[in-house]
Amino acid sequence: MTEEQIANNDSMYSADSIQVLEGLEAVRKRPAMYIGDTGVKGLHHLVYEVVDNSIDEALAGYCDHIEVTINEDNSITVQDNGRGIPVDFHEKEQKSALEVVMTVLHAGGKFDKGSYKVSGGLHGVGVSCVNALSTLLVAQVARDGELFQQEYSCGIPKEAVKVVGTTDKTGTYITFHPDGSIFTTTEYKYDILATRMRELAYLNAGLTISLTDRRVKNEAGEVKKETFHSEEGLKEFVRFVDSSREKLINDVIYINTEKQGTPVEVAIMYNTSYTENIHSYVNNINTIEGGTHLAGFRRALTRTLKKYAEDAKMLEKVKVEIAGDDFREGLTAVISIKVAEPQFEGQTKTKLGNNEVMGAVDQAVGEALTNYLEEHPKEAKMIVDKVVLAATARHAARKAREMVQRKSPMSGGGLPGKLADCSDKDPERCEIFLVEGDSAGGTAKQGRNRAFQAILPLRGKILNVEKAMRHKAYESEEIRNIYTALGVTIGTEDDSQEANIEKLRYKKIIIMTDADVDGAHIDTLIMTFFFRFMPQIIQNGYLYIANPPLYLCKKGKVEEYCWTEAQRQRFIETYGGGSENAIHTQRYKGLGEMNAQQLWDTTMDPENRTLRQVTIDNAAEVDYVFSMLMGEDVGPRREFIEENATYANIDA
Incomplete structure (x- = not known):
């Protein structure tokens, strides 16, 4: 875009550019419809919606710097050096254009082809959706030599747009506090935001995006900060x-x-x-x-x-x-x-x-x-x-693959001998546990609900598919058993390598391993297999990781399962007066150490268990992590494990 075109577009970007498509009423009633969900994913999506507005300014040629800050109270501030949202009077809506953008769903310059040629934002719900789902949002606009401000609560303006100062800069500054009554968590994860900001910097060469976490300070009292910038995109x-x-x-x-x-x-x-x-x-x-x-x-x-x-x-x-x-x-x-x-x-x-x-x-x-x-x-x-x-x-792989197909239940070859199947045949209701070892597999078979839970024990660590040719994977008995048990076929008449999951027998596939380093390794091997060979399973939300407890703590008649060291310490403080000697602690080194009832109560019962769904929010990052974890180069793998050693499992 030439400087003359930018100047012409800049003068045209005013209240008249803001088009209104529909109201905000439904957002608070059905937030998941607008941001995907009300968990961790939806919480972070709020940041992306605000950043998208700034990216649109960059795409149009007006912005080259975006700053994202996680504040001490888990509120978020996003500021850019773009033109600033128009603040002049919007004739149709009879209010400031800023208020229209912040309070009306689908209102914005991106719907006016004269303002933006292309724009991001998957659903285009915009910053008004973020406003509706925030207990407090403060919008500031630096434009025409003045600093304008308006505050909102749950999407409703607390006051009219007012001038709060003068400035020689331009840009938009948004600070919002997510509503804790809507989101299951309001704690932002730095790594999730950093991954997306890095990706945006690569996708928009020349743009600088900084991410600051004011909750974390080093010994010198400096806050955590990263800057993402890519000249070559x-x-x-x-x-x-x-x-x-x-x-x-x-x-x-x-x-x-x-x-x-x-x-x-x-x-x-x-x-x-x-x-x-x-x-x-x-x-x-x-x-x-x-x-x-x-x-x-x-x-x-x-x-x-x-x-x-x-x-x-x-x-x-x-x-x-x-x-x-x-x-x-x-x-x-x-x-x-x-x-x-x-x-x-x-x-x-x-x-x-x-x-x-x-x-x-x-x-x-x-x-x-x-x-x-x-x-x-x-x-x-x-x-x-x-x-x-x-x-x-x-x-060579075709021959190995034909061995898998011959054993497939759809070819009349029967199911793997180790599989303990469930009686229900509706995939929507059925789930299968991929369990490490025959011992834990036996306990799981005793503890399960036979109506809808199937158990497939796996012998040790499955093949690392990251380093193996495809036909070697198909020749692996454990991998063949997984394909056969799931009812998944590989390839079609055109010799494609793609998995066909149309006749998938279970819509919940749960990896259940020991809560230790070996278990985490097996989790990662199995996730790598699904990511490389059956990504549709993850994309459709069918893959999960079970979450067995680490400890059973007892004091007298009081018993409590603890999934983390922090939970165990809380139990010691509450019932042992801070003395570890006063508490009897059983450390579960493996699933086989639990009896069938304990395994059901803590890890398999849908009423009480916690499953972690494996998702691909950022395929490029997952691709990098799997190739680094499961590849030949030891250095980056060691560094990653040291940084993430506090986690019991590595989750995609």
Whole structure:
């Protein structure tokens, strides 16, 4: 955007740009409809909604710095150096434009094409939704040499917009206190916000985002603070995601262009692993279910690489047929596109449906990749050799996979012998526990409710799929048993490697391991398997981790299970007068140390248990963590474990 265009747009951005689509009444009644849920995810979504407004200013060319602060009382402050929300009089609503933006759902400049070409915000519910779900929100706007302010409570203005000072700056400053009567927790997690801010910095090259946590101070009394800034954007992003893998070629294949009116930015790397890792974004939204932009990318990659290899006569001696999947093995890519009116669909409304985008991405990737391959023949040969190796391995995997299919219940091959199935056959009501070892498996079989709970004992640690070729995974008995028990098939007639979960037999899959380091390792191995081989299970919300207690504390007739060291200390303070010797403590080193009734009461009974759902809120971060934890490089893994050693389990 030229300086003249920016100046013209700036003068046009006023109360008239603010369009109102609907009222706020329903937000407090049904908050989950607007922000996803009222737990940790929804709480952090409030921050993203406010930050999205500032990102929109950056996309339009008016803002290059955003500051996010977690205050001592768990309130949040977001400030930017954009133009500032208009404060002049809104004719239709008969009030200040600031009040309209802050109190009316779907009111904002992003609905006026003259103000913003594209904007983020998955649901577009905007800052008014945050306002409705906050006990107190203070909005300040630096604009036209003055500092304007308005305060709200639960979305209702406490006063009219007023001038509270003068300033030579521009921008918007929002401070909000989430409503504890709506959210199950109001405690912000620094790491969750840091992950998203880092991602936004990569997706918006040149933008600086700082995150400050005033709740945490070091010995010198300095608060915790990180600044995220990326000059190279997606190039740096794909290097970060791939940093734990061995590179096949050192180059990042980078594309930044506009096709058919759609800005397309892509960064590609190849590594020596056996998995495909593609992370796609639309207007900064992580489209974890993919969509038309991903389809366009895959189509272009397969077509272009195949044509190059055939023209260079590299496939003449290859005895196996090469399929689309082979071209993407060992590929890591980040795709970021901007769409004026995105249409989202799918289970979590994170799948792009705009048909016109497919052709735009296909054209952009095809042209750029053709140029790269012609200009880099050495790297091109390494990529094609990797593709041929993948095709050869896939043919070996097909034989191993057919062994899985033959044992599948849908093929009449029966269920695994170790599986204790439940009597109910409705997947919506059924759950399966993947349990470490025969001993704990036996206890779980005795303690379960046979009507809807199935038990599959696993022998020791399952194969680390991060470091194994696919056919090795299919040859593993424990992995075959998981596929067979779940009723999941792999691949179709077109030789795809994708899991088919249409006939999934359980809609709750619960990993139940010991509450120790070995248990945490097994949790991570199983989560890695699902993330790499059956991501749909996680995307649909079917994967959980059981949470067994660490201790049983007794004093006289008083008994209490404790899941954390802090809970045990509280019991000692309450019933032992602070003396550990006055309390009898049983430490559960493994599930097998509990009897069947104890295991049911604490870990399996739906009325009393605590399950932790495994989610993929940020696929790129999860990809990086799994490749780092389960890969070859020891250094980053040791550092991660030391930083997170206080957690009993590592949760995605």
